[in-house]
Amino acid sequence: MRGIGRVLVAVYGVLALAAVGRSFVQIASKFDEAPLAYALSALAAVVYVVATVALIRSGRGWYRVAWLTIAFEFAGVIVVGGLSIVEPSLFPHDTVWSRFGHGYLFIPLVLPVLGMWWLATHRPVPAEREADAA
Amino acid sequence: MIEWFTWVQLAVAVAAGLLCLILGLAGRVPGDLANGSLALVELLLVVQLVVAIAAPAFGNEPTGSVLEFYTYLVGALLLPPAAVFWALLERSRWSTVVLGVAALAVAVMVYRMLQIWTVQQA
Numbered sequence: 331m332r333g334i335g336r337v338l339v340a341v342y343g344v345l346a347l348a349a350v351g352r353s354f355v356q357i358a359s360k361f362d363e364a365p366l367a368y369a370l371s372a373l374a375a376v377v378y379v380v381a382t383v384a385l386i387r388s389g390r391g392w393y394r395v396a397w398l399t400i401a402f403e404f405a406g407v408i409v410v411g412g413l414s415i416v417e418p419s420l421f422p423h424d425t426v427w428s429r430f431g432h433g434y435l436f437i438p439l440v441l442p443v444l445g446m447w448w449l450a451t452h453r454p455v456p457a458e459r460e461a462d463a464a
Numbered sequence: 465m466i467e468w469f470t471w472v473q474l475a476v477a478v479a480a481g482l483l484c485l486i487l488g489l490a491g492r493v494p495g496d497l498a499n500g501s502l503a504l505v506e507l508l509l510v511v512q513l514v515v516a517i518a519a520p521a522f523g524n525e526p527t528g529s530v531l532e533f534y535t536y537l538v539g540a541l542l543l544p545p546a547a548v549f550w551a552l553l554e555r556s557r558w559s560t561v562v563l564g565v566a567a568l569a570v571a572v573m574v575y576r577m578l579q580i581w582t583v584q585q586a
């Protein structure tokens with residue numbers, strides 16, 4: 331991952347840090363209040379970390395992992411974000427995806443779109459060409 | 465938490481962030497100015513950590529969650545070294561932009577810390 335993609339990785343890293351931090355605080359101090367929401371927070375945090383790593387690493391395997399995790403995030407922010415507006419009683423406690431990432435400057439909504447655009451325009455080179463290049 | 469100091473720190477982090485973004489978008493590789501501005505941001509965070517540890521002894525208690533406050537502070541302390549490490553490793557204009565992103569993220573986190581200390585109810 332080169333060039334401006336580095337900035338994408340950096341923003342992913344910061345979001346992963348934010349999600350892990352918030353999830354840690356929620357689980358350490360008030361997990362009993364909303365186990366579902368906070369478990370979801372923790373899952374989202376782990377997925378952000380994996381996505382960050384997958385964007386940094388090269389190769390077809392990591393490329394697939396990056397697609398999976400970023401698509402999962404996008405689905406998460408759309409589904410949870412939508413439900414939290416239509417049916418707020420389902421998510422009385424904030425998650426990273428509530429109201430489309432409102433608490434995180436909407437970064438969770440924008441980032442997966444940029445990530446998928448990046449992946450679509452930067453396919454990994456086939457194995458034999460990779461060997462040639464090396 | 466000393467409020468005026470926190471506002472100064474916030475202003476420095478925003479200024480460093482904008483400076484690095486501008487330098488990076490102008491095509492500069494990370495130099496002493498960009499790395500130095502991040503070092504200053506980190507130094508102020510260390511001062512903030514010392515102040516936060518000492519403040520309760522002087523009757524200056526946080527109104528909100530201490531755990532959340534320190535999670536932000538420790539997270540913020542990690543960012544500038546990580547960004548500078550990256551900048552030393554890869555000398556491209558985008559590393560300068562990454563320095564700016566890190567400084568702006570620190571600014572957001574310092575603002576959250578101020579809210580937790582002064583207005584959040586535990």
